[in-house]
Amino acid sequence: MDVEGGHQPLPDQSGSVHLVANGEIYNHRGIRAELGSERFVTDSDSEAALHALLVDGPAGLTRLRGMFALAFTTDDGEFVAARDAVGVKPLYWVRRDDAVLFASELRAFDEADRPAVESFPPGHCWTPNGGLVRFADAVPAQVRPARRAEEPGVWDDALVKAVREAVVAAVEYRMMSDVGIGVFLSGGLDSAIVAAVAAEYADRHDQPLPTFAVGAAGSSDLAAARVVAEHLGTEHHEIVMTSADAAAALPRAVHATEHYDPSLVRSAVPNLLLAEYASKRVPAVLTGEGADELFAGYEYYHEAPFTDPGALQTELVRTVGELHHLNLQRCDRTTMAFGMEARVPFLDRDLIELALSIPPEHKMVRPGVPEKALLREAFAGWLPEDILWRGKEQFGDGSGASEVLSSLGGGDSTAGSHPVDGVRLRTEEEAEFYALWHQEFEGIDPARTLGRFATT
Template identity: 75%
Template sequence: MCGIVAAVGDVNEELCREMLGRIEHRGPDDTGEIRRGDVWLGHQRLSIMDVDKGSQPMTGADGSTYLVANGEIYNHRHIREDLGHRLFETGSDSEAALHALTVDGPVGLARLRGMFALAFVDANGDFLVARDSLGVKPLYWARRENVTLFASELRAFDPADRPLVESFPPGHCWSRSGGLVRFTDAIPARIRPARRAEQPGVWDEKLLKSVRDSIVAAVENRMMSDVGIGVFLSGGLDSAIVAAIAAEYAKRHDQPLPTFAVGARGSSDLAAARVVAEFLGTEHHEIVMTSADAAAALPKAVRAIEHYDPSLVRSAVPNLLLAEYASKRVHAVLTGEGADELFAGYSYYHDGEFGDPDALQAELVRTVGELHHLNLQRCDRTTMAYGMEARVPFLDRDVIEVALSIPPEHKMTGPGIEEKKLLRDAFAGWVPESILRRGKEQFGDGSGAKDVLEQAVREVPEIAAAEGVELRNAEEAAFYAIWRDELDGIRPDRTLGLFATT
């Protein structure tokens, strides 16, 4: 939902408007800006909630406070109840953030449950910017001597400012008076190291129900939309579970559920997604990806995700083709991101290094906290490249708490215990048995993107590991070459999620 730009200090309004224009793709429905003292707020809107009245910058009834936000506040109805409906003038979920901050100041951030990056100025001209705990929604900043700039994407910044750009840390807020402050943790603080499982791989219905109920609630909370919502259906376990819950919700509310799958002709993902869609009775769409499609989408994908990591690029190409098609039919989609990190779905989790339960638990916590550098960046950029919002129910705060409270022994593989067995058992009967027991495939592999990209990659000149850039293989060198062409000599640091000139 949308893109934001903000500036505080010695503001150059023309520069700010240029920054906003560079992320117009994130919000094609409307543009707004406000200057208040030495603060400038800009917004590109993707209209999802209260299409008619939810324009931004949003202001309170007396016109003394202003807010721009990117994302969704899933508990906005509860906030309305707590603060009183008399304060609210629209049905927009972002208005809940505006009034929470107006009433409580920075402490109001604790009320917000959802994915967001926001900038707020109060009646005294005090400025605050904040990002959600996991960094589901992107935010970058550049701190110059006389002004601090914020934007939803790296490309928004002027080339002269890009060497200064950093990823704004998730779970933090910043103000001139208080500086950078952590207001929430990616992993809920009340999670304790999981107790030992007496019988690893054996669980009762109570545990299965807690997992199932938390995920069902998270999906249903993310079905809110005034303009239609769909599901990206890869044919894997995680997206199939999301689709199954969404399909039940859609039936109860007498609304259609579009599902979207992409892959090369004959790919395993297309076939599996078709099985799920027929089982659930969804309004299913397939995009058959050719080598020519992949080659044409490759530079667009590298530019969109602002990265050249091979695994990200391989999955970004089909994601981008899927988003281009789906965006003409819905404004928001649900995806299965996060399940592998919470329930140990990747094969490397089960290698020797993480054979110890405590080591596995620590690695799961680490990778969940680092998602904003990689998969969430790809998920956000490929959908927002076509003005469509992606929602990630597995990364709901309650789901994270439940999943990381499970004894790690229950997530380890062994004789008769496949990866994510607990998650599979929790949703037995919800999806076809063949999908429930389908083995893990990376999206770039299952969709066929890895194969169809091979020819495109061979045609791109390789770049030697010069200029201080470590390139791990010919594939990454090819993607880096595209990166250099598309992003004007700016490269991401793979581990820190920061950006620097080459």
């Protein structure tokens, strides 16, 4: 918003208060109305965060609806650093005796500081006087534990309507842009729903909607995305990935994502190629991340021990809280590697609260009923039936990336019982990706920066 006027560091009218922020504040217009538009000197959404902090101090962070990592400072020594509740945007820090350092990327830290680099926790802020304080939870406390369903798998029209309206509102919030927006369309259910809502919004506002799909020649994702794009009438773009493309992108994917988890890297390769192409056409895209964690889309959610409703609910809450170390890290880094922003409607705070308040029994598969049946039913009529009820495929599989990458080497054999550099590596493929990671990030401790993935 306000590309011309929103240069950072962003000052207030006096010039004595400044903010740097990465991300988007979707409710910035509401905050302007609450605080008084006369305070504002730009139309940048980030300025809403500046004045919320100026008026309320760190408590002002609770006003913000969006994705962000930010630092706020005044000439008289006040300082606040903060990260959004889900951790959609990255933030790292180092606490030294003489200074506290913050950055959005691991590579920003000097060699001497790298052993102490940590992931800054989502939903927290830090001030010199108050230290580290939580201001928001990824999963609001009131949704835990979910109530039990009287009749598992049987829901009323009101719940279907509530899910649909929450998704529509979340997508429409994220259509905010002065310079255009597109959709990453994998052909799976989640991105297809996002594209359908975005297309309806674009039609109402008489604006184009570019959609972007990537895959190996003949891949199921490319075919499905084409069907969705034709149904919605979007400006569709396809990137056909070859083995040579994948081989060239693999080291870049490890370095861009700052990660070495095999499933994440495999899916990051096509994401990186897609982002490189799309960034030349739009500054921001919507994606379908988060829906599987909210509505139990992954296959393992439907296996023991998660066939118990309570265990399933606990696992869904856990995985939403861990997204910033895995899928969100891939989503953000592959797009921002080319200066393009990825927005994640399914991780809107209201949608998270609604989805995780749904009885977990409603998210369990039953004979003849696939995963995410409630979400599918909520968007009946919005998509072709074969897309609406298409079975779940991992992005790396549906795009053909897993098959293409497997031809380059690696594999799933064990990496051995001896950890490398004290880091536990589960497979030969992971060991190869770790070697690429280590070239760029030597000195970084994965246990401090990659969370549960690196420690279990």
